[in-house]
Amino acid sequence: MLEISGLAHSYPDGHRAVGGLDLRVDAQQLVSIVGPSGCGKSTVLRCVAGLQRPTGGEVRLDGAVVEGVPGNLAVVFQDYSRSLFPWLTIRDNVALPLRRRGVARAERRRLAEQALNEVGLDGAGAKYPWQLSGGMQQRVAIARALAYKPSLLLMDEPFGSVDAQTREDLEDLLLQVRARERMTILLVTHDIDESVYVGDRVVVLSRSPARVIADLPVDLPGQRDQISTRADPRFVALRAEVGRLVRGGSLQKKTV
Numbered sequence: 495m496l497e498i499s500g501l502a503h504s505y506p507d508g509h510r511a512v513g514g515l516d517l518r519v520d521a522q523q524l525v526s527i528v529g530p531s532g533c534g535k536s537t538v539l540r541c542v543a544g545l546q547r548p549t550g551g552e553v554r555l556d557g558a559v560v561e562g563v564p565g566n567l568a569v570v571f572q573d574y575s576r577s578l579f580p581w582l583t584i585r586d587n588v589a590l591p592l593r594r595r596g597v598a599r600a601e602r603r604r605l606a607e608q609a610l611n612e613v614g615l616d617g618a619g620a621k622y623p624w625q626l627s628g629g630m631q632q633r634v635a636i637a638r639a640l641a642y643k644p645s646l647l648l649m650d651e652p653f654g655s656v657d658a659q660t661r662e663d664l665e666d667l668l669l670q671v672r673a674r675e676r677m678t679i680l681l682v683t684h685d686i687d688e689s690v691y692v693g694d695r696v697v698v699l700s701r702s703p704a705r706v707i708a709d710l711p712v713d714l715p716g717q718r719d720q721i722s723t724r725a726d727p728r729f730v731a732l733r734a735e736v737g738r739l740v741r742g743g744s745l746q747k748k749t750v
């Protein structure tokens with residue numbers, strides 16, 4: 495589905511953020527991406543989204559080289575307050591990408607309501623973003639991605655700006671919608687527990703310039719819950735291993 499080969503990205507100031515990264519993601523997998531702070535995770539995601547042009551290597555989506563923003567892709571960023579338009583209702587925010595896609599008005603409304611329903615915000619369509627809590631606004635951003643029905647969903651630290659309880663709720667929401675919609679998802683997160691809890695695989699990146707230093711399958715049942723999954727010895731062992739690898743990547747930075 496997604497094939498990243500030898501991906502490299504250097505910024506105009508010469509900073510090499512990504513240095514020869516290879517990653518293959520099969521359809522309907524949820525792959526968590528973690529790594530030391532500033533290692534190049536967002537740069538990788540932006541190259542996959544076609545928002546940044548690689549300076550080396552290539553990204554292929556369903557066999558085609560990504561050269562601009564692909565039509566079958568949606569992105570959810572951390573900063574929901576900047577990704578929703580305050581002058582549009584929740585329903586119109588969710589429907590906006592569908593409008594750009596040329597979907598007829600009645601169908602846009604139906605898909606927007608359906609997506610809001612899926613994220614537990616039925617009835618909120620006529621409100622404005624500023625009338626909702628941070629966690630609810632991030633649900634709207636997720637609903638907007640769902641309404642679009644992308645084959646690939648990219649999420650860049652999507653739950654980084656909400657409180658711990660809301661974060662857990664949104665992680666569970668992600669697992670639910672993912673089971674229903676059968677999308678392929680790449681999730682960048684700083685939270686090692688989260689990477690294991692929601693992932694089918696956890697990919698660990700090295701310090702900048704980023705490349706893959708580990709690609710670990712998550713050996714946990716598909717059905718997960720915040721209490722028993724986090725107490726599962728397999729969860730505990732994998733979380734510790736990912737933590738060691740991420741810290742190893744950071745330590746490497748200090749010794750260079």
Ligand SMILES: Nc1ncnc2c1ncn2[C@@H]1O[C@H](COP(=O)(O)OP(=O)(O)OP(=O)(O)O)[C@@H](O)[C@H]1O
Nearest residue numbers: 505507509511530531532533534535536537538702
């Ligand atoms: N526009 C830019 N120009 C120059 N350097 C940049 C630019 N954007 C990012 N960088 C640098 O590239 C490196 C990778 O940045 P990126 O945001 O991809 O990392 P990240 O792993 O997502 O960071 P974080 O862990 O803080 O979220 C960082 O050292 C960053 O300072």
